[in-house]
Amino acid sequence: MPQTPMADRPLLKIEDVEIAFSSPDEADIVAVRQVDLALSPGKTLCLVGESGCGKSVTARAVLHLNDQNAVIGRGRILFSPPGEETVDIAALKSDSLALRKIRGNQIAMIFQEPMSSLSPVHTVGDQIDEMITLHEGLKPREARERTVSLLDQVGVPGPHERANSYPFQLSGGLRQRAMIAMALACKPALLIADEPTTALDMTTQAQILDLLKELQEDYGMAMLFITHDLGVVAEIADEVAVMYLGDVVEQGDVFDVFRAPRHPYTQALMRSIPTIARKKERQRLSPIKGTVPSAKDRPEGCSFTSRCPYAFEPCAGTKPDRTPVGNHVARCHLLTEGARKAEVPA
Amino acid sequence: MTALLSVENVSKTFSFRSGWFGPLTTLDALCDVTLSVAPGETLAVVGESGCGKTTLGRSIVRAQPVTAGKVTYRPPGHDPVELTALDKRTMKPWRRDIRMIFQDPMSSLNPHMRVFDIVAEPLRIHRLAKGHELEERVASVLEKVGIPSDAMGRYPHAFSGGQRQRIGIARALVLDPKLVIADEAVSALDVSIQAQVLNLLEDLKDEFGLTYIFISHDLGVVNYIADRVVVMYLGHVVENAPTEALFERPRHPYTEVLLEALPIADPTRRVRRAKTVRGEIPYLGSRPPGCPFHTRCRFAEDRCRAERPALRKVGEAEVACHFAETLELKGAYEQTPATRTFAKA
Numbered sequence: 287m288p289q290t291p292m293a294d295r296p297l298l299k300i301e302d303v304e305i306a307f308s309s310p311d312e313a314d315i316v317a318v319r320q321v322d323l324a325l326s327p328g329k330t331l332c333l334v335g336e337s338g339c340g341k342s343v344t345a346r347a348v349l350h351l352n353d354q355n356a357v358i359g360r361g362r363i364l365f366s367p368p369g370e371e372t373v374d375i376a377a378l379k380s381d382s383l384a385l386r387k388i389r390g391n392q393i394a395m396i397f398q399e400p401m402s403s404l405s406p407v408h409t410v411g412d413q414i415d416e417m418i419t420l421h422e423g424l425k426p427r428e429a430r431e432r433t434v435s436l437l438d439q440v441g442v443p444g445p446h447e448r449a450n451s452y453p454f455q456l457s458g459g460l461r462q463r464a465m466i467a468m469a470l471a472c473k474p475a476l477l478i479a480d481e482p483t484t485a486l487d488m489t490t491q492a493q494i495l496d497l498l499k500e501l502q503e504d505y506g507m508a509m510l511f512i513t514h515d516l517g518v519v520a521e522i523a524d525e526v527a528v529m530y531l532g533d534v535v536e537q538g539d540v541f542d543v544f545r546a547p548r549h550p551y552t553q554a555l556m557r558s559i560p561t562i563a564r565k566k567e568r569q570r571l572s573p574i575k576g577t578v579p580s581a582k583d584r585p586e587g588c589s590f591t592s593r594c595p596y597a598f599e600p601c602a603g604t605k606p607d608r609t610p611v612g613n614h615v616a617r618c619h620l621l622t623e624g625a626r627k628a629e630v631p632a
Numbered sequence: 633m634t635a636l637l638s639v640e641n642v643s644k645t646f647s648f649r650s651g652w653f654g655p656l657t658t659l660d661a662l663c664d665v666t667l668s669v670a671p672g673e674t675l676a677v678v679g680e681s682g683c684g685k686t687t688l689g690r691s692i693v694r695a696q697p698v699t700a701g702k703v704t705y706r707p708p709g710h711d712p713v714e715l716t717a718l719d720k721r722t723m724k725p726w727r728r729d730i731r732m733i734f735q736d737p738m739s740s741l742n743p744h745m746r747v748f749d750i751v752a753e754p755l756r757i758h759r760l761a762k763g764h765e766l767e768e769r770v771a772s773v774l775e776k777v778g779i780p781s782d783a784m785g786r787y788p789h790a791f792s793g794g795q796r797q798r799i800g801i802a803r804a805l806v807l808d809p810k811l812v813i814a815d816e817a818v819s820a821l822d823v824s825i826q827a828q829v830l831n832l833l834e835d836l837k838d839e840f841g842l843t844y845i846f847i848s849h850d851l852g853v854v855n856y857i858a859d860r861v862v863v864m865y866l867g868h869v870v871e872n873a874p875t876e877a878l879f880e881r882p883r884h885p886y887t888e889v890l891l892e893a894l895p896i897a898d899p900t901r902r903v904r905r906a907k908t909v910r911g912e913i914p915y916l917g918s919r920p921p922g923c924p925f926h927t928r929c930r931f932a933e934d935r936c937r938a939e940r941p942a943l944r945k946v947g948e949a950e951v952a953c954h955f956a957e958t959l960e961l962k963g964a965y966e967q968t969p970a971t972r973t974f975a976k977a
Contacts, residue, residue, distance in 0.1 A: 336822040459912050487680040488849060490912065492893035514822065517852070517895030521902055540899050558827035560856030562896055562964050565876055568856065570834075573827035577792045 295366050296324040297476055297508050298348065303361030303376065305343055305352070314357075315581050317343045319532035319589070321361075322608070325525075327368065327475065330502065330509040332519040332540070335529035338578055341512045344529075345478050348510070349389050350380035367392050367475050391421045394469035398481040400461035404453040410437075410464045411449030417471040436467040441497060459490035463497070470501060477502075478510045483518065495522055516559055520544060528552045531578060531589035538614020549616040551590045588619065596620055634706055635668035636843050637692065637730075637811055642666070642701035642716075644687055659916045661687040663867040663924075665701070666943065669811070669860075671708070674837070674844040676858035676875070678851060678890070682916055684867040685847045689813045692845070693732050694723055705730065707810065728758055731804035735816035737796030741788040747774070748784035751802050758807065769806060776839075777802045777832060794825035798832065805836065813845045818853060830857060851894045851964070855879055863887050866916065866924040873949030880963045883951040886925045891964040901966065923953070931955060 305318040318340040325331045333341040346352045348363055363375040365388065378385040397403040405413055411433050418429040430449070437445035440463040453461055462482060469477055479498065483491040499522065502509055511522060519526050519540065526544075527537035528551065536549040547553045554574045561568070576593050585591045591601040600606075600619050609621040644662040649655070662684045669675040677685045691698045694715060703715045707729060715726060734740035741750055751770045755761045761769050771781035777798040779791075788796055797817065804812055814833070818826040830853065836842060848854050854861055854875070861878045863871040863886065871884040882888045911928045914920060920927050926936040935954055946956040953959070 336824060457912055487913065488851075488893045489680060489889055492895075495895070515895060516823070516897040520897045520899040521895045523899070544897070544899050555823060556897070558824045559897055560827075560830070560852045561898075562852060562855055562879065562894065564880070564965055571827040571831055571856070573831060574824040577794060577825065578822075 296364075297327045297366060297368075298325040298510070299323070299362075299364040299366075300344070300348075301362045301364065303344070303347065303363060304359040305340070305347055306357050306359050307353070308355045308357060313582070316359075316584075317356075317532055317581060318347070319584070320605070321529075321532075321534050323527055323534065323537070325476070325508050325510060327508050328502070328506050329524040330511055330522055331525045331527060332511045332513060332523035333527050333529060334513055334516060334519050336514060336578060338531070338581075339529040340532040341529050342480055345395075345480055345510055345512050348375060348478060349393055349395060350375070350378070350385060351395070365393070365476075390417060390474075391472045392474055393476045393478065394472070394474040395478040395480065396462070396465050396469050396482045398484050400458065400465045400485075401453060404461060404465060406453055409450050409452055410456070414449075414464070414468045414471055417468055421472045432471070433467070436471060437464065440464075440467045440470070440501070441493075442467070458486055459493065462486060462490075462494055466494075466497065466501070470505065473505060474507055476508045476510065478512075480512045481514070482511075484513070484515070491518075498522070516556065528555070531584055532581060533589045533617065535588075535590065535618070536614065536616040538612075542613035546612055548611045548614075548621060549590075549618050550594045550596055550620070552616075554593075554595075588617070634670075636671040636673075636706055637845075638666075638668035638704050638706075639688070639692065640666050640702050640704070642688075642691060642703060643699045644684075644691055644696070645699045657917060660919065661867050661916065662691065662698075665864075665867070665869050667862050667869060667872060669843055669845055671810075671843055672841065673860060674846055674858045676846045676848060676854040676861045677864060678848055678854055678861060679864035680849060680890075680913055682866070682913060683864040685849075685864050686815055687867075688864070689732065689815045689845065689847050692813060693727070693730055694718070695732075705811075724758075728754075728807045729810045731807060731809040731812050733797075733800050733804050733812060733814040733817045736820055737793055737800055738788075740800055741796055743788055746785055746787055747779070747791075747799055750788070750799060751784075751806055754803060754807050760807070770802075773802045773806045774799075776805070776836065778828075792825075794821055794828060797821060797825075797829055801829075801832065801836070805840065808840065809842070811843045811845065813847070815847045816849070817846070819848065819850065826853070833857070851879075851890060855964075863890065866914065866919055868924050868952060869943060869950075870925065870952050871949055872943070873951075877948045878963075879965055882961045882963060883946050883949045883956045883959070884925075884953045885929045885931055885959065885961065888961040889928070892962065894964060896964070931959065 300321050300323040303321045306314040306316045308314045321344050335341045343352060347358055358376045364372050365375050366372040414433040415429040418424050418432055434445045434449055437448060442448050442460055442463050483494050513519060523540040526540045527534050530551045536552045547556055557572045558574060574593050579592055585602045587604045588601045588606050591597045606617040606619045608615045608617055611621055642662055642665045645658050645660050647656055647658040665688060677688060679685050690696050692703055698716055704712050705715050705726060706712045713726060748770055752766055755766055774781050779798055818829050821829060846858060858875045860874050862869055865886050871887045882891055914927060922938050923936040923941055926932040941952045941954045943950050943952045
């Protein structure tokens with residue numbers, strides 16, 4: 287991993303960000319209420335949560351890829367590429383030159399559905415060439431050489447020929463590989479991966495996860511990895527941030543969070559996935575009661591209040607603070623106020 | 633125990649023309665599939681996309697005719713019925729016994745029908761109840777799956793994904809079926825909702841004495857819910873074994889590959905994969921000769937490329953692999969059984 291003088295400086299720091307979607311005939315919907323994240327160079331941070339928790343919106347906000355009506359209402363997104371000044375991406379305009387220099391070049395992104403994120407009318411090779419010629423100013427021939435070697439590196443068999451195929455001619459796994467090749471074209475410092483394996487078959491998912499890990503070591507890039515699958519988190523993450531209804535409720539070292547989750551939501555989430563265990567060790571799943579409320583009905587305080595089995599007086603009204611627990615942090619009143627009153631039951 | 637349902641040597645070939653005058657192409661979605669499910673059992677059918685698991689489910693309920701082979705249903709207290717020999721009219725009474733739950737709760741419910749009508753429709757079609765009794769039966773089955781009966785007048789869009797899946801389950805159960813085929817019934821749901829539906833399926837099974845054929849690609853769910861697992865690859869059954877035996881010691885190299893690919897939600901069990909997974913699933917139309925898995929198998933030899941292995945008994949399992957007896961394959965369970973202590977801070 288390349289060491290920069292400022293290796294301890296986080297590559298990406300999201301501070302107290304709120305993202306709201308406006309609509310002409312409805313009140314604004316606050317999809318992301320409070321997100322604080324820090325990602326060190328070369329590390330992998332997994333954002334995990336159920337649908338509608340705001341994990342994708344957060345990730346897309348880093349590159350200003352959300353729809354036009356999404357507004358970053360509060361907070362800063364600080365990006366510090368190695369050897370360069372720190373920029374606040376939240377303050378940049380989405381079509382500004384400064385952001386276009388970052389997007390695809392220093393921060394690249396891969397998506398869930400490779401079929402809908404690749405252009406269907408251009409060959410895979412042309413699409414990757416475009417990236418390289420735009421950001422690095424290489425000549426077409428040089429760009430194509432680089433493209434072919436990239437495709438080779440991400441494990442596309444017969445990269446010369448495949449560069450000339452259209453996305454529909456490739457299988458799901460190969461398309462995802464092509465998209466990864468495109469994302470790597472400019473050697474980004476940060477790769478944002480939004481559920482990159484969700485649409486893939488199991489064995490293909492395993493291959494892509496392995497590939498991403500290998501490439502991360504080769505390129506020394508950091509990864510912001512969005513997923514709903516705790517199994518994938520356990521496999522790939524250094525750090526994990528658990529989101530619920532627009533809030534980060536718990537985050538920190540992946541081993542620590544999995545060993546001793548302290549937020550009731552994280553605990554409940556972990557108890558609702560079937561473990562791979564022999565029959566006699568198997569326990570009945572304990573699902574979380576009810577469903578995720580819509581962002582409009584989110585309580586003023588902790589967003590998990592309505593489904594939390596331990597909710598008490600301050601939960602609905604006051605937002606809990608970040609509380610260090612062991613090697614990580616969680617936002618829950620039980621950890622501060624009720625420390626004596628009620629140990630968070632396991 | 634005699635099987636409640638047995639599938640013998642079933643094949644299903646789809647044929648289509650590309651364009652009006654194009655050549656006729658055939659796809660063998662199912663090849664010589666044999667399996668059976670005992671009364672009260674939960675049989676899981678797993679495999680990746682294109683392995684034929686959905687086609688198998690649809691063939692059993694006769695949503696489509698099979699090309700060859702037979703499906704026999706043995707209702708308790710009745711002579712065996714060969715479902716594949718029936719026509720539309722004679723099949724109808726048996727449709728009450730064999731019901732299906734679908735994957736996508738959004739597209740499997742008619743958006744123009746109220747929930748009451750969706751759940752009542754099977755009763756009306758089979759002329760089992762009307763008027764007040766109809767209402768009562770619908771209300772009671774909805775109550776069972778956890779939908780308040782005062783919500784019966786609403787349309788599907790007013791419900792969340794998990795609730796819609798419950799409505800789909802209610803529709804399947806309203807006829808008091810014997811066998812329920814759940815095709816990826818929890819795959820589209822969030823984990824916390826998925827757990828609710830899995831528990832519901834288990835409770836209903838105990839309460840109504842149901843038998844399940846549980847089609848899924850998620851081995852974690854399968855390990856939790858199934859008594860026995862059938863692994864399919866490219867339209868073939870490659871392994872059929874009791875759940876614990878299969879996860880402890882798979883006998884077919886493809887099963888090992890699937891288990892290895894399964895992400896386990898415990899970072900301390902993170903291991904570098906041995907890279908048993910190679911290549912991608914071949915296109916169905918160009919299925920290799922011999923063993924369907926030989927193109928990706930790390931043990932493949934000449935014999936595998938030439939001769940298709942038949943399903944045969946090895947230990948507790950039925951396996952279609954030439955070397956099933958000698959292979960030492962890796963399972964998914966922890967080597968030293970220790971009680972897991974997640975969530976116990």
